[in-house]
Amino acid sequence: TYNIDPDLIESKITSKTKAIIPVHLYGQCADMDPILDIAKRRNLYVIEDAAQAIGAKYKNRMAGSMGHIGCLSFFPTKNLGGYGDGGMVLTDDPDIAEKISILRVHGSKPKYYHSVIGCNCRLDAIQASILLAKFKYLDKWNSERRRNAEIYNSLFQGVDLITPYEESFNYHIYNQYVIRVKSNRDQLRDKLKDAGIATEIYYPVPLHLQKCYSDLGYKKGDLPKSEESAEGTIALPIYPELTREQQEQVAKVIKDFLG
Ligand SMILES: Cc1ncc(COP(=O)(O)O)c(C=O)c1O
Known part of the structure; x- marks a missing residue:
């Protein structure tokens, strides 16, 4: 599968480890149950790199929906590709969602008041409209x-x-x-x-x-x-x-x- 081997993860965890980032490579999910289990026991975040895996499923769960955070890419070569760069972060944690929404707009909230350093990571409206039109397919x-x-x-x-x-x-x-x-x-x-x-x-x-x-x-x-x-x-x-x-x-x- 070329995905991460859950049996080799634990021996690599150190006091500095904050998160496990499984990549769902080529469009197939990593073996998430043992990964989520390790993360729970060791108090780590799980960030799924689902850039190549939009619509993929693991035991009937959607790629990007299993960890604390899931990341999607809408780069043109992806299964749902825009006409330029784009992406999406998925989470069901309201605190993480709030932090990411602030980082996305130069770290500002309210507008022009910067409590953290962020980036310009907005999805262009033109890309959003292309992606919405393509999404149904x-x-x-x-x-x-x-x-x-x-x-x-x-x-x-x-x-x-x-x-x-x-x-x-x-x-x-x-x-x-x-x-x-x-x-x-x-x-x-x-x-x-x-x-x-x-x-x-x-x-x-x-x-x-x-x-x-x-x-x-x-x-x-x-x-x-x-x-x-x-x-x-x-x-x-x-x-x-x-x-x-x-x-x-x-x-x-x-x-x-x-x-
Ligand atoms: C597995 C994987 N992770 C991350 C990325 C980065 O996505 P983006 O280029 O949209 O930032 C890509 C695609 O380029 C990818 O294939």
Whole structure:
């Protein structure tokens, strides 16, 4: 699934830890029950990064509704995408809601009186109107992505690659359909590009190896699963309007490449 492993969380908690931030990567929820249980026992907040998972479900609960805070993104590549940047914070805690609504408008309440330092995080009215118009199609688009994922899964049966794994308790909304190959991922990407097929690598450099975090002192080899994923994964087109014929073309290029 490429999601956080709840069994490894507790050993990482220190006196400085304030929150657990599970990312519902590619559109599939992290295993939230054990995470919520750890957070409760250790008195931590849970902030769900549901940027890629709007409409996804975990044991019939909606992504973004399980932690203290849920974060959505309306970046154009998301399942509900605007024509520019946008996002939403979800919470059922009135105190958190109040704090976030103040941070959102330069930290001011009342207007022009600043008790905290905030940011300009308003959703543009033009984006809001586009998102509202598109919102009614979200469930349909999500189910079309699921259909496309099933088609890929069947096309890749018996092929030497790893397809996405959907947990039995999850409703994955396939913001991304990410496959993994043992080697030569970048050459495969070039072949797909030559055939006119766009792909993306989510993500080429894991967080612990990003330059901006070099002061934390991590080195290559410290998080082997993240590193393997960064080297072997590639996201294929999965958008709702994709046709079976197009998916067959994608699969053919990949099968020819893998021999
Ligand atoms: C998993 C995840 N978290 C956070 C973000 C950030 O969202 P935004 O670009 O809307 O701030 C994105 C998308 O870019 C994402 O995919």
